[in-house]
Amino acid sequence: MKYPYPALNMYLKSMLGSTDLVNRWYESPNRAFDSRTPLEWIEAGGDTRAKVYKYVLAQTHDYIPQ
Numbered sequence: 024m025k026y027p028y029p030a031l032n033m034y035l036k037s038m039l040g041s042t043d044l045v046n047r048w049y050e051s052p053n054r055a056f057d058s059r060t061p062l063e064w065i066e067a068g069g070d071t072r073a074k075v076y077k078y079v080l081a082q083t084h085d086y087i088p089q
Contacts, residue, residue, distance in 0.1 A: 026062065030076070031075070031076065032045060038082060049065075055078050056074070
C-alpha cells in the first residue's frame, strides 16, 4: 500500500476490498473532512488524525464510540 498507516489500511482494505481503492480513499475529498482528503487530515496531526481514525472505525460494525 502507498500509505504507511497499517491499522487504517487493515480496516480500509477489509471494507473496500482492494489496495487500489484504499489508495484512492486516502486521496479523495470527503465530506466528513470538510471536503479535504483523509490524507490531508492525517498529515495535519493532532485531533484531525484522531478524527480520521474514529471515522474509519465507526464504519465497521465492531466499533462503539466513546
